[in-house]
Amino acid sequence: MTAEPYRPRRSVLYVPASNDKALAKIAQLSCDAVIIDLEDAVAPADKVAAREKLPAIFANRPGANHLGHRCEMVVRVNALASEWGADDLLAAAKFEPDGILLSKVATPRDILEVGDVLDDNSAPDSVKLWAMIETPRALLNIGAIAELGRDPASRLDCFVAGTNDLAKDTGVLATPDRRYLVPWLLQMVLAARAGGLDMLDGVANDFRDLDAFARECADATAMGFDGKTLIHPAQIDAANRAFAPSTAALTEARLIKDAFSRAENAGKGVIALNGRMVERLHLAQAEKLLAKAAAIGA
């Protein structure tokens, strides 16, 4: 696997395809990506009409911002086993979204089958697959699913935690501190890293409580998530802040970079910096962080 340039996915907002007012807002939002939802945000009676809005939605695809980033457009389709899934997939693929988010994934086969459909329909390689990790079977199979990320032909690019469905299907209590979900969230991060995938945290349903939301973002950052899925525009700024490198981390990264660039440290694998051991792996980490900060203008 070669390292790809950093693509920010700090804030990823679900927008129900059935909600015209919300759809009209997309161009003004400062989130890194939107997920046009055909799945759980859309009532069964509205599913077909929601899918028929895709041409108009993609006709208004946002352009690049001042840093050259375009808000990614991803479509979440209904489970392939459902009556809508296959048609959703073919309809979404036509608009060459940045990603197609598969709901209720259970096994690697679910990803491979969709990849085959996209290949058969000549979808360009730029159309990636994102997978919801929201079923007990997905969690049990997560290592094998993540392994697909190591093969670019699979198109698998990103995992999204579906904590609402996980709580529903397992009976786990979703407490404000998410203590019973944390082991599974960490397992998702680990698997995503093994497969070279991005990993997005699940949604915070209580969208009016921005203090609780900021705490949840801080926890997600500490757990290693790349960003958070959101349900309301009010959550965007806090997510963008939380998943950006902190000032302290950037200061530390610059110190490490400066130290290794000094003549006396040339060729050294390990140095002492302010009483701490610093290795070249820390330099690589620091350079990655600085590149991330540059990409988001932090």
Ligand SMILES: CC(C)(COP(=O)(O)OP(=O)(O)OC[C@H]1O[C@@H](n2cnc3c(N)ncnc32)[C@H](O)[C@@H]1OP(=O)(O)O)[C@@H](O)C(=O)NCCC(=O)NCCSC(=O)C[C@H](O)C(=O)O
């Ligand atoms: C939760 C909501 C139903 C709340 O909507 P509403 O009461 O209309 O909120 P506001 O009045 O505060 O909205 C203010 C304005 O912002 C716009 N808005 C609201 N939400 C969005 C959005 N998601 N994207 C874009 N714009 C949005 C409103 O239209 C208002 O605009 P205006 O009137 O012009 O000022 C609603 O926020 C909502 O529907 N959110 C998304 C819900 C959703 O997509 N759910 C499914 C995904 S979550 C999930 O499935 C998790 C996962 O699968 C799991 O298992 O965990």
Ligand SMILES: [Mg+2]
């Ligand atoms: Mg779900």
